[in-house]
Amino acid sequence: MIKYLFDWFLFTSCFIAGCALLMVVQCNQLLHLQYDYTGYLVFVFASTLCSYNFHWYLSANATSENARVQWTQQHKTLHLVLTAIGAVVSAWYFFHFIAHWFWLSGAVLLTFLYSAPKLQFGPFAWLSRIAVGKTLFLAFVWMYVTTFLPIAIDNHHWNEAALLFCLSRFLLIYAICIIFDYRDRDYDKKAGIRSMITYFNERGINNLFALSLLGFTVSTIGLYFYQLSAATIVLLLIPGAIVAALYPLAKKNFSDYLYYFVLDGLMMFSSLLTIFIPNK
Template identity: 50%
Template sequence: MRSVFNFFLFTSLFIALCALLMIWQTNQLLHLDYPHCTFYLFVFFSTICSYNFHWYLTPGTYSSSERLQWGERHRTMMLVFCGIGLAGALFYFWQLREHWMALSGGAFLTFLYSAPKVPHKTFTWLRKIAIGKTLFLTAVWTYVTTLLPALVANLGFSWALLFFTVHRFLLIYAICILFDYRDLESDKKEGIRSLITYLDLKNLNRLYYLTLLLSAVAAGLLGPETTIPVIATLMAPVVITALLTRKAQHNPSDYLFYFVLDGLMALSALLHLLIYWAQA
């Protein structure tokens, strides 16, 4: 069972499904009308491609990380998944080609996150950009799961879109801060700068908790646009992330980070889906 779970988690199937849940929630909250299934499949294959590409470039030799050790043993598998993901992403990109500019923006942001790991001087300079790693990852997740569906659906500005985007961006940013804190030593070895390189723990915690607070405020501002139970689902991951902070700062477990914390990004969407099914 552990091998099956590791396969599901470390091939990035789990995080790809989280992305689909988050997009489903965006569709529901903003009442978006566009070819949902085609877009879901485009994002699913793109996520599989980008994450396996990222982890293939991440060295696992001499690391105690279970994920990196798993990747070191299954490098060929990661390349296969990357290839399958790329083929699927291109196929569904063609079906959504009228939105090529918006889709290309997501692809560019995704590449920026992994680019510093590419062993070529053209890209390694990105390692020196302050706080780039955190912002790139937060931006791409927010863009692909929130703004991109709205752009594909040709939705104009709305307060619901603004508040929901801010809520999701800040929640993901807070979670990324925990990842950066855990990865401090490995990032230093690779020459990759992140926010915590410049902030001590006290100021980092201030920024972290302020980010969570503002995420909760943005969720509350969605009150006139949706129901109280849905607002509660948005608040749930904010509260749980705050409660898990100390544990995350002292426990570098891959399962805590890549299953629990990554899963918190999609928790509100899962709870929202359960409410939707209960009302159906």
């Protein structure tokens, strides 16, 4: 029963939607943003639930080897129901924030375009052949929704700290996305899905991963010279250190629980650490 409930929580994307929510909470806290963040949190949770369930509904036949796809094949109707619920709630809050329609429309478009290549008809199938920056694209979408968009809605905290925080978060997510793409590279090659990971050799992928974590470290430390405390900087760096330590293991162990719980969870892990730290 415990495993069934955990799989339900994880594979319905409730977990990843919760991760997105906590990342927004951290952004609000550390950058002192002032806006209707409660409404935005509902919007982010619902839209993440919608986009991920839609994505997995379209990915039901991606492979027969991992537990998540097997679970998806058995619960396709549930994925559709959660997609619909998420879409309705997201639409409601889109109009709630209609004054910021330009930035919100960017989030909707970017989110849709990530899953669009899985719609194997018309112009959507064509996208899979040109999506060379798939990894960059996904990392940018996550940074945009959880970091850039809250800052844009607030519109009073555009400064060096905000830009560094966007860069820091993007590079950490990008490093995690590299690991996911490394796992999926054989399937992506067979499916004709292009990314830098399918083009690079082992050494090139390792160098790209190392450069991403180096950039994450430098941009995070840079926040100390603006408004974040040393304790907060250390807490923000912890997920990067864990990702680096897990990298050799994750290249060999393709467990769904390692990827969709541990690695995905590392995107929001520092949020759990900093949420109780006062930041003046």
